[in-house]
Amino acid sequence: MTTLDITRSIDINAPVEKVWAAITEPDLIAQWFGDTCEFDPTPGSTGTFGWKEHGTVRVVVEHADRPKTLIYRWARGFDVDPVPGNSTVVRFDLAESAGGTRLTLVESGFEELADPQGAHDDNTGGWKAELGELVEFLESR
Amino acid sequence: MPAVLSVLADETRWRILSEIGTADLSASALAGRLPVSRQAIAKHLAVLAEAGLVESVRAGREIRYRALGARLSALANDLEAIGRRWDRRLEAIKRIAESED
Numbered sequence: 001m002t003t004l005d006i007t008r009s010i011d012i013n014a015p016v017e018k019v020w021a022a023i024t025e026p027d028l029i030a031q032w033f034g035d036t037c038e039f040d041p042t043p044g045s046t047g048t049f050g051w052k053e054h055g056t057v058r059v060v061v062e063h064a065d066r067p068k069t070l071i072y073r074w075a076r077g078f079d080v081d082p083v084p085g086n087s088t089v090v091r092f093d094l095a096e097s098a099g100g101t102r103l104t105l106v107e108s109g110f111e112e113l114a115d116p117q118g119a120h121d122d123n124t125g126g127w128k129a130e131l132g133e134l135v136e137f138l139e140s141r
Numbered sequence: 142m143p144a145v146l147s148v149l150a151d152e153t154r155w156r157i158l159s160e161i162g163t164a165d166l167s168a169s170a171l172a173g174r175l176p177v178s179r180q181a182i183a184k185h186l187a188v189l190a191e192a193g194l195v196e197s198v199r200a201g202r203e204i205r206y207r208a209l210g211a212r213l214s215a216l217a218n219d220l221e222a223i224g225r226r227w228d229r230r231l232e233a234i235k236r237i238a239e240s241e242d
Contacts, residue, residue: 004146004149004150004220006220006223006224006227008224008227008228008231010231010232010234010235012234012235012238012239013239014235014238014239018238019234019238021238022234022237022238023234028237031233031237032230032233032234032237033230101238103231103234103235105227105231107223107227110146110220111146111147111149111150112146112147113146
């Protein structure tokens with residue numbers, strides 16, 4: 001875990017197995033992510049997330065422990081195999097909670113990416129406010 | 142030019158940036174506030190400067206360091222946008238899982 005990880009949680013009023021299906025079955029994934037999907041929740045398997053108007057992103061399953069944990073690495077560009085430096089790692093953890101499921105998502109590996117901005121800017125104003133916003137954002141996750 | 146993200150993925154550099162985001166400080170002053178030697182602070186400051194995140198300014202006989210915001214701001218915007226996309230996706234996953242078969 002680093003300060004740059006993105007972490008989100010959501011409580012879902014559905015059994016763990018049903019949430020697992022939503023994040024692992026291609027026809028269900030395509031309802032919340034992209035337009036087309038090939039996916040098999042087996043470690044080492046490769047898949048794709050596709051957007052009709054943009055292209056296809058490749059994904060490699062790193063870990064799958066039904067119905068608790070799913071980890072995959074997905075490329076941040078189209079039509080490239082995901083390897084450290086061009087991709088991030090998405091982890092889903094599912095836990096039973098009060099008759100439903102708590103889904104926790106962590107996306108990590110941003111620090112491995114080449115600089116996404118690449119821009120130089122000499123603007124020195126407002127740094128404090130900007131840092132405050134960043135810290136607030138990071139702490140609110 | 143090291144990637145800004147890898148530069149920021151270090152806890153000590155993060156704390157240095159937080160400190161000098163509040164006020165310009167010398168390496169010695171930073172060493173007094175953080176549990177790190179002055180030599181280590183100097184190395185971290187060099188990395189931060191190379192990434193365009195800090196600059197040095199002369200204050201009398203002292204060299205102080207100042208945080209530069211634009212790149213960090215761009216990074217914060219990127220991470221926030223990625224987080225917002227996940228918020229929307231998780232809401233969709235919730236709807237799908239809660240729907241009747």
